[in-house]
Amino acid sequence: MATNESSIVSGDKPTMFARFLEWREQHISQRMFVLMLAFLVGFFSAVAALVLHSLINQIGHLLTGSFVSGEINWLYLIYPVIGIYLTSLFVRYIVKDNISHGITRILYAISSKRNRLKGHNCWSSVVASAITIGFGGSVGAEAPIVLTGSAIGSNLGKLFKMDNRTLMMLVGCGSAGAIAGIFKAPIAGLVFTLEVLMIDLTMASLLPILVSCVTATCFTYIFSGSTALFTFTLDSAWTVERVPANICLGITCGLVSLYFIRTMTFCEDIFAKFKDKPHIKLLIGGSLLSLLIFLFPSLYGEGYDDINLLLNGKTEADWNSILANSLFAGNGAMLIIYISLVLLTKVVATSATNGGGGCGGTFAPSLFIGCFAGFLFARVWNIYGLGVVLPEKNFALLGMAGVMSGVMHAPLTGIFLIAEITGGYDLFLPLMIVSVCSYLTINLFEPHSIYGMRLAKQGKLITHHTDHAVLTLMSLDSVIDKQFLAVSPDMYLGDIVNKISRNKTNILPVLDGAGNLLGEIDISKIRHVVFRIELYHHFNASQLMTQPAAILQDTMPMTEVMKLFDHTHANWLPVTDGDNHLKGYISRQRIYGMYRKMVADLSQD
Numbered sequence: 001m002a003t004n005e006s007s008i009v010s011g012d013k014p015t016m017f018a019r020f021l022e023w024r025e026q027h028i029s030q031r032m033f034v035l036m037l038a039f040l041v042g043f044f045s046a047v048a049a050l051v052l053h054s055l056i057n058q059i060g061h062l063l064t065g066s067f068v069s070g071e072i073n074w075l076y077l078i079y080p081v082i083g084i085y086l087t088s089l090f091v092r093y094i095v096k097d098n099i100s101h102g103i104t105r106i107l108y109a110i111s112s113k114r115n116r117l118k119g120h121n122c123w124s125s126v127v128a129s130a131i132t133i134g135f136g137g138s139v140g141a142e143a144p145i146v147l148t149g150s151a152i153g154s155n156l157g158k159l160f161k162m163d164n165r166t167l168m169m170l171v172g173c174g175s176a177g178a179i180a181g182i183f184k185a186p187i188a189g190l191v192f193t194l195e196v197l198m199i200d201l202t203m204a205s206l207l208p209i210l211v212s213c214v215t216a217t218c219f220t221y222i223f224s225g226s227t228a229l230f231t232f233t234l235d236s237a238w239t240v241e242r243v244p245a246n247i248c249l250g251i252t253c254g255l256v257s258l259y260f261i262r263t264m265t266f267c268e269d270i271f272a273k274f275k276d277k278p279h280i281k282l283l284i285g286g287s288l289l290s291l292l293i294f295l296f297p298s299l300y301g302e303g304y305d306d307i308n309l310l311l312n313g314k315t316e317a318d319w320n321s322i323l324a325n326s327l328f329a330g331n332g333a334m335l336i337i338y339i340s341l342v343l344l345t346k347v348v349a350t351s352a353t354n355g356g357g358g359c360g361g362t363f364a365p366s367l368f369i370g371c372f373a374g375f376l377f378a379r380v381w382n383i384y385g386l387g388v389v390l391p392e393k394n395f396a397l398l399g400m401a402g403v404m405s406g407v408m409h410a411p412l413t414g415i416f417l418i419a420e421i422t423g424g425y426d427l428f429l430p431l432m433i434v435s436v437c438s439y440l441t442i443n444l445f446e447p448h449s450i451y452g453m454r455l456a457k458q459g460k461l462i463t464h465h466t467d468h469a470v471l472t473l474m475s476l477d478s479v480i481d482k483q484f485l486a487v488s489p490d491m492y493l494g495d496i497v498n499k500i501s502r503n504k505t506n507i508l509p510v511l512d513g514a515g516n517l518l519g520e521i522d523i524s525k526i527r528h529v530v531f532r533i534e535l536y537h538h539f540n541a542s543q544l545m546t547q548p549a550a551i552l553q554d555t556m557p558m559t560e561v562m563k564l565f566d567h568t569h570a571n572w573l574p575v576t577d578g579d580n581h582l583k584g585y586i587s588r589q590r591i592y593g594m595y596r597k598m599v600a601d602l603s604q605d
Contacts, residue, residue, distance in 0.1 A: 021161065034166060037156055038173045038208035042215030045149035045177035049216075050223045052126045052141050052148075053182075059134025060301060073325055076136070076294040080353070081286035083135020087128050088278060088357030095124045100354055103143050103361065103451045106150045106175060106197060116158065116167070121151030128359035136293055136300045138349035142182055143361020149178030149216075169205045172197055173212035181216035183229055185420035188413060189213040195410035196451060229304065232311045232422035236391040238430050245390055246430045249377050250402055250437020256343075256373045257406025257442045260366065261450050263347045271355030278357060285356015292349045296342045297325040299349045303368040310375045310396040311422070319392075336379060343372045362450055366407040367400050374399020397422060398434045405435040406442040409449035414438075477554070479591050480575050482584035486511045487541045489518055493529065494536030496521065496544070507572045509582055510545045517574055517582045519545030548574050554583055565591065 024033060063079055091099060097120065099105075106117070125144035133141055153174030157167040172193045180189030190213050274280045293299045298306045306322050313319040320332040328334045350365045378395035381387065397418060405414035414435040419425050485499050486509045499508060500523055508521040521544050529535050529544075549568035552561055552575045564573065565588050575583045 024160075033160070034162075034169070034208050035211055037153075037160065037162075037170060038211040039215050041149065041153045041156060041170060041173045042177040042181070042212035043219055044152045045145070045174055045212070046181040046216040046219035046223065048122075048126055048148045048152070049145050049178060049181040049220065052130055052145055055126075055130035056134045056141060056301070059130065063135065064300075073297075074294075076297060076300065076325075077290045080136040080138075080289045080293055080300075081282070083132050083137050084286050084289070084353065084356045084358045085282055086135070087132045087137075087359050088282060090128055090131065091124075091357070091359065092278070095120055095128070097124075099125050099128060099144075099147070099359060103146055103175075103196065106147060106171065107451060117147075117151040117154040117171070119151070119155055121147055122155060123148070125359060129361075132353060132358035132360050133301050136289075137353040137358040137360055138289060138293070138299045138301070138303070138346065138365070139353045139358060139360020140302055140362065140364025140367075141360065142179070142363035144359060145178045145182055146175045146361075146363075149174035149176075149181075153212075169208055172205065173209050176209045177212035177216035179417075180213040181220045183417060183421045184217050184220055185417055186210075186213035186217045188417035188420050189216070191412045191416050192410065195413050196408055196449065228421055230308055230311055230422050232393070232397055234394070234426050235314075236394060238394075238427055239388075241388045242390065242430065243433065245378075245381060245387060245395075246398065246433040247437050249374060249395060249398055250434040251441050252377055253370060253373060253399055253402025253434060253438040254406045254441025256369060257366075257403050257438060258445050259344075260347050260362075260369060260403070260407050261442075261446055264351055264362065264450060267348060267351030267355060271351070282356050285352040285354075285358070289349055289352040289356065292345050292352070295327060296338070296345060298322060298342050299346060302364045303346075304364070307368060307371045307396075307400075310371050311393055313393060336376065336383075339372050339376050339379075343369055343376065346372075362407065363404075366404045370400040370403030371396045372399070373403060394427060394430075397427065398430055401431050402434040402438040406438040407450050409439065409442070409446075411435040411439040479586050479594060480584040481505075481587060481590070484509060484582075484585055486582070487521065488512070489540065489542040489545070491541045492537050493526075493539040493544065494533075496541060497536070505572060505585065505587075507585060508541075509574060509585075510541050511582060515581045517548075517551070517576055517580055518542070520548050520574065521545050551576055552586065553578070561586070561591070 028036075063075070064073075091097075097118065099121065105121075125147050129139070129141050129144035133139060150171045151174065153170035153172070154167060157170040162170065175197055176189040176193040178189070179192045180186045183189075190209055193209055271281055271285065274284070309318065309322050313321075316332055320335060323329050323331065323335065323338055326338065328338045346365055346369050350360070350362060353360060375392050375396040377399065378390040378392040381390050382392070401414040401418040404417065405411040408414070411432075412435075415428070415431045418431060419428055483504070484507075485503045487496055487499055489510055489512065491499075496508065503523075506523045508523070510518045510520060512518055519542075521541060525546065526544050529539060549570040550564045550573055552564065552573050554575055554577050561573075564570075571588045572585045573588075574585055577583055
C-alpha cells in the first residue's frame, strides 16, 4: 500500500493519517485490518438502522398517535403528500443526487463504478426515507439502510486506500450488516449478500461478512433489546398432508411476485415520462398515494403492524381489527375483499411513493404483500374446503418467504430471513417448499430480480458466472486505444505511406471532415501497391479503404464486444459513438490480456 508520495517528493512532512497508514502497513496484516474494518462497518450499519427506525417511529407517533381506532381520518389524505414533498425538496436542494432504488444503485456501483459509492449515501437515504415513511409513504426502510451500510463500507475502504477487490468485500459487509442489524438475522444478512448482490463466497470474503453480520446483530440487541421485528407463535405443527397446499401457495406467491414486478415496472415507466417535471410527479404520485391510504389505511407506512396482526391473530375479532380506520371498519364480512384490494394496491402505492419523489425500498412491501397473500390463500382454501384445514397465520408467514423469494430471486434469503425474524424454525421445511416453488414459478417469466432487471437490460449486472462477471466488470472505455492516425478519403497513396510509417497499428481509419468513420485501410491488404512509387498519385484513400469487419458502439456491453471479436476473428475493431464519430480502436490482444488478468484476480482466495 502506497504512502503519500506527493508529500515525500515535495519534502513536506507526512500528515498524521499518512503516518498511521504507514504504521498500519508495518504492524497490522491486510487480512486482520480488513476484519477490523468489517467490524466497524457492522457497528455503523446497526447505528444507521437504529437511527432510521427511531426517526420513523417518532414521526409516525407524532402524526398518528391521536387517531381514534374505528374512525375515518381525513389526515390520511394530507400526510403522505407532505412527506413526499419534503423528501423531494431534501433530495433536490440538499443531496442534489438520485438516491432512489438503493439496492439497484449498489449493484450498479459493483458493476460499473468499481464499488465506489458517494459519501452522502452514508446518511442521505436515512434522512430521506425517514421523512417519506414517517409521513405514511408506502415503502420500506430496508433498501435505504442497505445502501447506507454499503456506502459506509465503500467509503471506509476508500479512506484506507483499499484495492477494488477489498472494496467489493466491504460493500458486501455493509449490505449484510444492514440486513442482519435491521432484522436481527445474521444468517439472512450473509445469504442476502451472496444471492442478491452476487458477492462470491470465498474464504477471503466469508469471514469479514460474517464479522459484519454478527457485529450488527449484537449491537442491535444492545440498542433495542431482544424483541423481534415480528412475533410469531406456532399453534399448529406442520404435517405432510399440507405439502400440496404448500406447493400451491408457492406457485401463487410466484404469480403474485410476477404481478409485483410487472406492475412496479409499468408504474415506474409512467413516472419516468415526467422526469423533468417534478411538480407533476408529486401531484400524480401524492394524490394517488393519499387516496389509496385513505381507502386502505393498511397501506400507511411499512405496514409491519398489520403483518403482526395477521401473524398473531387467534380469533375473527383479532383479524377484523385490520379493518380499523377504513371504510370497511366493523364489517368483518368484508375482510377477504379488503385484504385482496390491499394486496393489489400495495405495489401501486409503493410505486406512487417513489415515483412522486419519495425515498424507500421494495423489501418491506414484498413482506407485506406476501403476508397478505398467504393469509388470503389459506382463508379461501378453508372456505371452499379444498383439502385439509390450513392454519391461516402459518400460511401468512409462509407467504412472506414466498413473495420475497420471487421478487428478489433469492429463495435462501426468504427461507432464512423469515425463519430468523419470527423464530419459525419449526416451519423450515414448508418455508423451503414455498420459497423454491415461488422462485421456479417467477423464473419462467422473469430471469432477473426486481433489483437486477434494470441493469440486466443494460448488460451491467454481475452474476455468479465468472466469465459473465469479468466481462461485466470490464470497462469498454478502459480498453479503447484513442491514439490513432486518420486519413481523409481524398488523400493520395504517397501521403498514406507517410502516415503508415508513423502508425503503431496495421489499421488507418478513413474519416470525413466531421470525424465520421467512412472505412479503414488495412496495410496488409495494400502491400501490392504500397512499394510502387509510380502509383503514389494514382490511388487515394477512398479507393483503397474497406469496411471494418464490425463496428463497436461505445455503449455496447463487453459480452457483445467479445462475441464480435470471436465471430469476425479481427485483430482490431473501431469504436464509434451514436453519431458514428470514431472514438478509437480496440485490440483483440489487449482485451483478452485484460480478461485473463481479471479472471485470475477474481479467482484468488
